[in-house]
Amino acid sequence: MPLIPADVVRYAAAIEPSELAWGRLHGRLTAADTVRLAFLRRCDLGAGGEMFARIHAQGPSGPQLDAFCREIPGAATDAAGRIWGYLALVGRSASEGAGGTEPVARQLAAGREEFLLARAASGRGMNWRESGALLGTDRPEEVDAAFERGEELLGVAVIGLALTHPDPAAILPRVARALECALESSDHRLRHQGLVALAHTARLHGTVDRRCLDLLRRCPRGSEADDDLWAYVPRHRLPWWLWRHQLRAGLWRLLSGR
Structure with missing residues (x-):
């Protein structure tokens, strides 16, 4: 062999x-x-x-x-x-x-x-009690199983997947699921973790999908995801509402600087 x-x-x-x-x-x-x-x-x-x-x-x-x-x-x-x-x-x-x-x-x-x-x-594949270990998550199946078990540190694993997996097509559906769960349950910590994972995906892979954008729109503006999407994803792929927010924020910074 x-x-x-x-x-x-x-x-x-x-x-x-x-x-x-x-x-x-x-x-x-x-x-x-x-x-x-x-x-x-x-x-x-x-x-x-x-x-x-x-x-x-x-x-x-x-x-x-x-x-x-x-x-x-x-x-x-x-x-x-x-x-x-x-x-x-x-x-x-x-x-x-x-x-x-x-x-x-x-x-x-x-x-x-x-x-x-x-x-x-x-749960044998990862140590679900240590944030440091979960930041190395690189198998999407581990994240899927964690959703089913309702793991407390699920959001950390989603961030880890965004940092380590080479294919954004494997990352973005799990980021979207984290954001959906967070918005449905008003879990602000999980929402923040999902936004951080989305920001990392944009920065490392220069891409996003429609589902994540629709969920991002339901989150407060000014997050890490807003900024990294604007910085790393081609502008023609970004929605009008993000353009409006970023241009307004840029104009405010310009006026404040003066």
Whole structure:
């Protein structure tokens, strides 16, 4: 089986220490990717990611890393290796396109359910008690599951997704859901967090969608999102009401300066 890129593993599963070790010991990962994934999972879990921190601390020295991986409980078991068939299919699908046979599609769906969705639903994928850990959220499925559970720090995870995920199409629907929930419940903290996430998305990706704009209009003017949309999104894509607000604010600043 060929090497599997770290980003395939990162986004396709909430991997456990024994599974990461198995992948390294059976040639699915380079030493550098093993250490990188250990760092990312340590960040996901914060203080609870001690074993990942210990893997990361070995550095990309192959013999030293491999010796430590052999000591991880469960690393030599068949159970630890099951995830890698799924990850190989994900990697192959990413490189060859969305096509594939029906059995392959069923295997992908089953693996996604077991190694990503079920772990996200149970909260195993992230440490939901630490804001610092949640700022590294990079799997949209973790945010979706947090909505269903009603996590207290949900808004922090939405900000983390905006900061870390490479695709705004995966970010903006979760930002919109956060804003909708905040407006429906008059949750000012969640509203602020949703606006911060929208501002980060505009700044990092230079884009926004109609749903988020409609929700932004229902929020008080003068937020971080107003300013970053105006600064980073092409002006012709912005609505008239934001133009009106920003031009008025700019004129007021100009007159005040005089």
